[in-house]
Amino acid sequence: MAIKLKNSLTFIPVALLFFTLGYANAHLGPLNEIAVKACATKEKSQMCQYEGGHNDLYLGTCQYMADELMCVRNQPIQFIEQPEGTEQTKHTHNDNKYGFN
Template sequence: MNTFSKIVVIVFSGLINAIAQAHNGHGDELPWQACSTSEKNTPCEYTNSHGDIYQGNCKLFGEALMCVRNKPIVRANMSKMLTPIKLDNSNQGTK
């Protein structure tokens, strides 16, 4: 095998490994924990370590229920931006 062929094989192997790692599944147990006491198709919600909120329904995978997201992710920084701000109107009318 010549040098070029070896390089092609190494690069191809690295790409396959990167693709496989990208589809590694959930990194935590939160989707399963969200449905641990629920029934199939009931609404569920969980929050990840960054404060993002995931909402969906409990679906059956094998013999375990998992919260499958069917609504947009509410990002932690977005939920803070959507929090109502109380304005101090006590000084109005005293001109």
């Protein structure tokens, strides 16, 4: 009984360590360049917005991420309706830019 309890108590700190490392790595990726540009002339907590590549509008406030000020969405994504007869913006992904296949 004492051995099972000791093993259980060892498992908890090890599991917490792995969860913490995974959380930190999730925030190490490249920043969205458009979101960074949206706050280029603003200060922290100012309202900001930028358009995504699929006729969507992101609304939020400027916040620091990875020592850079960027627009962080804090409202629902809004769809931008295109006037009739205009072609939807073409958008491509360059997944290989960051090593994704």
